[in-house]
Amino acid sequence: MPIQAVEPQRLYRRIAEQIARLIKRGEYKPGARLHPERDLATMLKVSRPSVREALIALEVEGYVDVRVGSGVYVARVGGSRAKAARLAAEAGPFELISARRLLESECAALAARNASPAQIKRMRAAVGAMIRDRKRNVMPLENDRRFHLEMAEAGGNSALALVVRTLWDQRTGPLFLQLEHHFDTPDLWDAAIAEHQAVLIAIEAHDAAKARATMRRHMDEAARRFQKSWTADRPTPRKRTGNGNGNGAA
Numbered sequence: 001m002p003i004q005a006v007e008p009q010r011l012y013r014r015i016a017e018q019i020a021r022l023i024k025r026g027e028y029k030p031g032a033r034l035h036p037e038r039d040l041a042t043m044l045k046v047s048r049p050s051v052r053e054a055l056i057a058l059e060v061e062g063y064v065d066v067r068v069g070s071g072v073y074v075a076r077v078g079g080s081r082a083k084a085a086r087l088a089a090e091a092g093p094f095e096l097i098s099a100r101r102l103l104e105s106e107c108a109a110l111a112a113r114n115a116s117p118a119q120i121k122r123m124r125a126a127v128g129a130m131i132r133d134r135k136r137n138v139m140p141l142e143n144d145r146r147f148h149l150e151m152a153e154a155g156g157n158s159a160l161a162l163v164v165r166t167l168w169d170q171r172t173g174p175l176f177l178q179l180e181h182h183f184d185t186p187d188l189w190d191a192a193i194a195e196h197q198a199v200l201i202a203i204e205a206h207d208a209a210k211a212r213a214t215m216r217r218h219m220d221e222a223a224r225r226f227q228k229s230w231t232a233d234r235p236t237p238r239k240r241t242g243n244g245n246g247n248g249a250a
Contacts, residue, residue, distance in 0.1 A: 012053035012092045015044060019054065020063055023074055034064065034072045049227060053092035053175065060174045068182050093176045094223060097250060100167055101219035104148065107164060108199055108215035109208040110155030119154035120204055126150055127196050134189060144250075147196055151203070171250075179226055188225055192250065195221060222250030 019040075022028055034040070037055070041048045055072055058064045065073045091099075115123070126147035133140035145168055152164040170176075195218040202211035 010092060010095070011046065011050050012057060015046060015050060015054035016057040016061075018044070019058060020061075023063055028074045030074050030076045032074050033070075034074065036071070049094040049223075050092070052179070052227065053094060056093070056175050056179045060178050066182060091170055093171070093179045093226065096167060096171050096176065097219055097223045097226075100164070100171075100250070101216055101223075103160060103164055103167070104152070104219065105212045105215040107152045107155045107157075107160055108203065108211040110157060110160070111151045112203045112206050112208040112211035114156040115154035115203055119150065123147055123150045123154065123200055123203065127193070127200050130193050130196065134186070134193060137186075139184065139189060140193070144192070144196075147200075151199070154203075183226055183228060191221065191225075192218070219250065226250075 019028075019034070028034060034055075035043065037048055037051050041051045044051065055064060055066065059066050059072075062075055065075050067073060111119070111123075126143050129143040130140035130147070133143060148168065149161070149165060152161040155161065195214070198214045199211060199218060202214050
């Protein structure tokens with residue numbers, strides 16, 4: 001038998017597969033509540049964000065049901081290997097936020113140095129559109145993306161802009177969408193819009209250090225929002241803009 005390449009596996013996938021095996025063996029019965037996220041992280045000796053990514057993957061695959069305000073329960077119907085295979089190539093939501101924190105903070109600094117008046121005008125228009133969306137009681141999904149991509153382009157480095165666009169394409173995948181499904185709220189978006197405004201003000205002032213710091217703060221806050229306890233009250237669903245293929249205030 002010829003030697004085959006070994007594919008590196010993301011941590012959250014290893015955690016998800018271990019929990020899935022326990023479910024398949026019957027150690028967690030259908031309808032049973034899993035251990036709390038904090039306890040699973042301690043038992044597995046991993047971070048809570050990695051556990052959360054694994055639980056979201058298991059939810060997408062059909063192994064568990066996440067009930068915000070209650071906990072995570074084993075689903076009545078088993079998971080899907082096909083879905084698991086598709087998710088194996090997808091970066092975890094917190095991995096994406098971390099990568100975007102690194103890249104987009106530098107893009108913000110570059111935009112503060114290099115953005116033309118026309119590019120600043122387009123960024124300002126994107127933030128204005130986000131505010132109008134909120135006033136109309138809809139989630140400003142498309143305009144959130146628009147602001148970040150305009151900022152990346154304004155930095156003047158096409159390679160960085162391409163990477164940022166690729167990361168944004170990843171964040172419209174099923175894992176990020178499922179995580180955001182549990183935590184998207186109007187208050188979350190109001191905070192995120194204020195963070196976008198702070199980034200824009202720094203770019204308009206051509207203050208690279210402040211632009212970098214405010215973008216990092218925005219991404220840190222995005223991670224914090226998505227790490228809230230499962231026991232928080234479930235938000236009321238809101239109308240969405242665009243085609244619904246991307247959401248979340250980050």
